[in-house]
Amino acid sequence: MVEDLADRTRDLYAEAEARLLGIIARQLAAGLDAPGWVERKLAAIQQLRRASQAVVDELGKAVELEVFDAVASAYNEGHRAAVAELGALSDDARRLVDDVTPNAAAVDRLAQETVDVVTSTHRSILRAVVDRFRAIVAEVTATPLLGTGTRRQATQDAMRRFADEGIRAFVDRAGRRWQLTSYAEMAVRTSVARAATEAHMRTLSDAGIDLVIVSDAPRECPLCRPWEGRVLAIDGLTGERTVEVEHAIDDGRMIPVRVAGTLDEARLAGLQHPNCRHAVSAYTPGLTVPEQATSDPAGYEAGQRQRAIERHIRKYKRREAAAVTPEAQRAARLKLRQWQGAMRERLAAHPDLRRLRHREQPGASNLPEQRTEATPEQVEAARVWSGDEQSIREMSDDELAAAEGSRLLDDRARARIEAEADRRDLDDLLGRVRPGGTLAEDLTPFSDTELARAFGHLDDGDALRVMAEMDRRDLATRLPGVSPDLVGLSDHDLAARARGADPDTLALIAAEAGRRDLLARLFPGGQLLGDLSDVGDDELAWCMQYATSEELFRIAAEMDRRDAVDLPQPADAGDAVEDLLADRDALAEAMAPAPDPEDWGRLTDDESFAAEAAALAAAHTDEDGDEHDERHTITRREARALYDEYVYRQYLQAEDDCNGYLLNKKAKTAGINPATLFSGPARIAYARASDELKEWWAEHGRLTQAEFVEQVTGKSQRWADGARKNESDQQGKR
Known part of the structure; x- marks a missing residue:
C-alpha cells in the first residue's frame, strides 16, 4: 500500500550517486595523457570537494521534504485503510473514527527520525568521494610504472570497480558497508511502513478493535511464512492462546478465537521486516474467515532471482556512467543489454512476476533528470501538514504566510495556521498591554476590541483599571465635541484612518488625538494627577468631565486655593443682627462683586438678555440715579x-x-x-x-x-x- 512512497527518495540518492560518479570520471579523464597529470589531479581535490558538496547540500534539502511527505502520506494511508476495514461499525462510529485528526506528533517524530538516520550518511559521503579519488590517482600512477597497463586502462579499471561498489558511506553495527542508494531506500521504506502500520493500529484501537489477521502474500519469505493467516492481538499478553470474544453481530454470543501472539511478538520474529509484503487487517469475530495460507518457496526464489537481475542491470548502468573510455562504455552497454534480456526471460518463465522498471533505474539514462525544486510555499506547507504544534510554533511569521499561500493545505491545516496566528496576536497584544507583566500606564492607545480580548488574561486589579477606562470612553461618547466612532479605535487604527481623510474628518481625528493626549497627561494610570498646581485653569475645568467624586473634590479644592481672597474679620458691634448684616456686606465686597449689569449686558448679542440686565440695574437705582443700599432692599x-x-x-x-x-x-x-x-x-x-x-x-x-x-x-x-x-x-x- 505504501511501498512506492520510498521510490522518490531512492531515486534522489541514485541521481546523486550518478552525479558524483560522473564528477569523478570527468575529473580523472581531463588531461589523462598530458604530462603532470598526477600533480593536477591532486591539486583539483578542492574543486572536486566543492562540486561534491553542492550535490550533497541539494540532496539534503530534497530528502528532508520528500521524507516528511512520504511519512505523512503513509500515516494517512494507514489511517484510511483502518477506517475502510471498520465495516461492522455503525455509521456514526465510522464517521467519528474518520474525523480523528492523524497524530501529527507521531508523524513528525517518525519523519524526523528517518531524516536523521538517512542524512547521517551525508557527513561521510564527501570523505568517501575524496578518499576514493585519491586512491584511484595513486593506483593509476603506480600501474604504468609497473608495466602492467596504460594510464587510461588503469583509470577505467579503477572507475569500473568504484561504480560496482557504489558510494558506500554507511557501516552498520554488523560491520557491513551499505551502498548509499540501498541504505536510503531501506531506511525510508521501513519508516513509511512503520507510519502506515502505526496509524492503522492506532485507528483500530480507537474503534475498540484489538485483533488483527495477517494477510497471505505471494512469494513470502521464510521469516514471515509462520505468521500467514494467523490472528494476532494488537497488544496484551504474548504467546499463543485461545480467547473468548463476543460475536460481531450476535449480541451476547461468545466464540473462541485462536490467537497466535501479539503483533509486537510477530515483528520481533521477523514479520513486517524491511521490504515485507505482508499486511494486517481488522479481525471481526464471527465474520472474518481466515484464508488458507499457501506456501510458495519457489516463488520466493524466483522473486529473489529477479532482484539479483535488477542489481546487475543497475550495476552496468553505473559502469556506463563511470566509463572513461569509449571502449568501456560499449562494454558496459553490451552487458546491460544481456542482463535486460535475462530479465525478459525470467518474466516469461514466471508470469506472476511483474517488471518494476523503476528498480532498474539508478538514474535517467545515467543523466539525472531535471528536478523541479520545491518552492518555499511547498516546504513550509509540508512542515505545517506533517509537523506537531511545536513545529508550527517554531516557524516564523513569514514561513507561516508562505505556507498559507500554498494550495497543498487542507482546511484542517489552515485552521492550525489560523490558531497559531491568533495565539501570536494575543501574545503580542498582552506584551503591549502588559509590558514586563505590569499593565500599561496609558490605555488610550488600545482599541475597545483589544482591551476586551486582553481582559480575560488580567488579574482583578488590572481588570478594574480596564473597566474604568471603558467607562471613561462611554462617558466621552456623550460629551460635546467628541466623535463617538473614533473613541473606541486604537492609535494605530486612528492613524490609518487619517491617511487620505478629508479636512473635516482630519479635524475630528486631531481633536480625538488631543483628547487622548490630555487624558494620558492628566490621568496617568487612570487616576487624576497627584499635583494639580501646574495644570492650567482650562485643563482643570476639562478634567471635571472625567473625574470621580473624590477627584472632583480635589479639583474644587485646587480652584478654591487659586481663587482664595483675604476674608474680612467678623463684625463685633455687640448686636447679633447688625454683625450678621455687616459680615454679609463685607464678604460680598471682598469677593469682587460683578461689574455693572449694563456693562456685561452689552457683551451679549441676545437683546432680551440685555434688556433684563438693564431692568435689574434700574431696580438698584433710585429716582435721582443713586444706587440703593443693598441692606435696605432685603425682602x-x-x-x-x-x-x-x-x-x-x-x-x-x-x-x-x-x-x-x-x-x-x-x-x-x-x-x-x-x-x-x-x-x-x-x-x-x-x-x-x-x-x-x-x-x-x-x-x-x-x-x-x-x-x-x-x-x-x-x-x-x-x-x-x-x-x-x-x-x-x-x-x-x-
Whole structure:
C-alpha cells in the first residue's frame, strides 16, 4: 500500500550517486595523457570537494521534504485503510473514527527520525568521494610504472570497480558497508511502513478493535511464512492462546478465537521486516474467515532471482556512467543489454512476476533528470501538514504566510495556521498591554476590541483599571465635541484612518488625538494627577468631565486655593443682627462683586438678555440715579433665609460660651436637639434650656423669626410684639 512512497527518495540518492560518479570520471579523464597529470589531479581535490558538496547540500534539502511527505502520506494511508476495514461499525462510529485528526506528533517524530538516520550518511559521503579519488590517482600512477597497463586502462579499471561498489558511506553495527542508494531506500521504506502500520493500529484501537489477521502474500519469505493467516492481538499478553470474544453481530454470543501472539511478538520474529509484503487487517469475530495460507518457496526464489537481475542491470548502468573510455562504455552497454534480456526471460518463465522498471533505474539514462525544486510555499506547507504544534510554533511569521499561500493545505491545516496566528496576536497584544507583566500606564492607545480580548488574561486589579477606562470612553461618547466612532479605535487604527481623510474628518481625528493626549497627561494610570498646581485653569475645568467624586473634590479644592481672597474679620458691634448684616456686606465686597449689569449686558448679542440686565440695574437705582443700599432692599424671603444663618451663629456662640451646657436635665434625658432652642416659641425654649443658657439669652438676646424679619427689613410684623412679650414673661419668671 505504501511501498512506492520510498521510490522518490531512492531515486534522489541514485541521481546523486550518478552525479558524483560522473564528477569523478570527468575529473580523472581531463588531461589523462598530458604530462603532470598526477600533480593536477591532486591539486583539483578542492574543486572536486566543492562540486561534491553542492550535490550533497541539494540532496539534503530534497530528502528532508520528500521524507516528511512520504511519512505523512503513509500515516494517512494507514489511517484510511483502518477506517475502510471498520465495516461492522455503525455509521456514526465510522464517521467519528474518520474525523480523528492523524497524530501529527507521531508523524513528525517518525519523519524526523528517518531524516536523521538517512542524512547521517551525508557527513561521510564527501570523505568517501575524496578518499576514493585519491586512491584511484595513486593506483593509476603506480600501474604504468609497473608495466602492467596504460594510464587510461588503469583509470577505467579503477572507475569500473568504484561504480560496482557504489558510494558506500554507511557501516552498520554488523560491520557491513551499505551502498548509499540501498541504505536510503531501506531506511525510508521501513519508516513509511512503520507510519502506515502505526496509524492503522492506532485507528483500530480507537474503534475498540484489538485483533488483527495477517494477510497471505505471494512469494513470502521464510521469516514471515509462520505468521500467514494467523490472528494476532494488537497488544496484551504474548504467546499463543485461545480467547473468548463476543460475536460481531450476535449480541451476547461468545466464540473462541485462536490467537497466535501479539503483533509486537510477530515483528520481533521477523514479520513486517524491511521490504515485507505482508499486511494486517481488522479481525471481526464471527465474520472474518481466515484464508488458507499457501506456501510458495519457489516463488520466493524466483522473486529473489529477479532482484539479483535488477542489481546487475543497475550495476552496468553505473559502469556506463563511470566509463572513461569509449571502449568501456560499449562494454558496459553490451552487458546491460544481456542482463535486460535475462530479465525478459525470467518474466516469461514466471508470469506472476511483474517488471518494476523503476528498480532498474539508478538514474535517467545515467543523466539525472531535471528536478523541479520545491518552492518555499511547498516546504513550509509540508512542515505545517506533517509537523506537531511545536513545529508550527517554531516557524516564523513569514514561513507561516508562505505556507498559507500554498494550495497543498487542507482546511484542517489552515485552521492550525489560523490558531497559531491568533495565539501570536494575543501574545503580542498582552506584551503591549502588559509590558514586563505590569499593565500599561496609558490605555488610550488600545482599541475597545483589544482591551476586551486582553481582559480575560488580567488579574482583578488590572481588570478594574480596564473597566474604568471603558467607562471613561462611554462617558466621552456623550460629551460635546467628541466623535463617538473614533473613541473606541486604537492609535494605530486612528492613524490609518487619517491617511487620505478629508479636512473635516482630519479635524475630528486631531481633536480625538488631543483628547487622548490630555487624558494620558492628566490621568496617568487612570487616576487624576497627584499635583494639580501646574495644570492650567482650562485643563482643570476639562478634567471635571472625567473625574470621580473624590477627584472632583480635589479639583474644587485646587480652584478654591487659586481663587482664595483675604476674608474680612467678623463684625463685633455687640448686636447679633447688625454683625450678621455687616459680615454679609463685607464678604460680598471682598469677593469682587460683578461689574455693572449694563456693562456685561452689552457683551451679549441676545437683546432680551440685555434688556433684563438693564431692568435689574434700574431696580438698584433710585429716582435721582443713586444706587440703593443693598441692606435696605432685603425682602422678607431673603430675611427668612438669613434667619437660619443667625440661629446657627447664635447656637455656635452659645455652645462655646456655655461650655456645651444648653439643655436642662429633663430635656437632655428626652434627647432634645439643643439647636432647636434658638428658634420657635420662647415658652418651649425656656422650658428646656439650662440656667446657663437662660443667663446667656438675658445678655445676648433671643429673636424669633418674626422679630428678626422685622429688624432686618424695617417693616413691622404682627407676630413680633407677641414674641417680645413672651420673651419678657419668660425672663421675668427667672
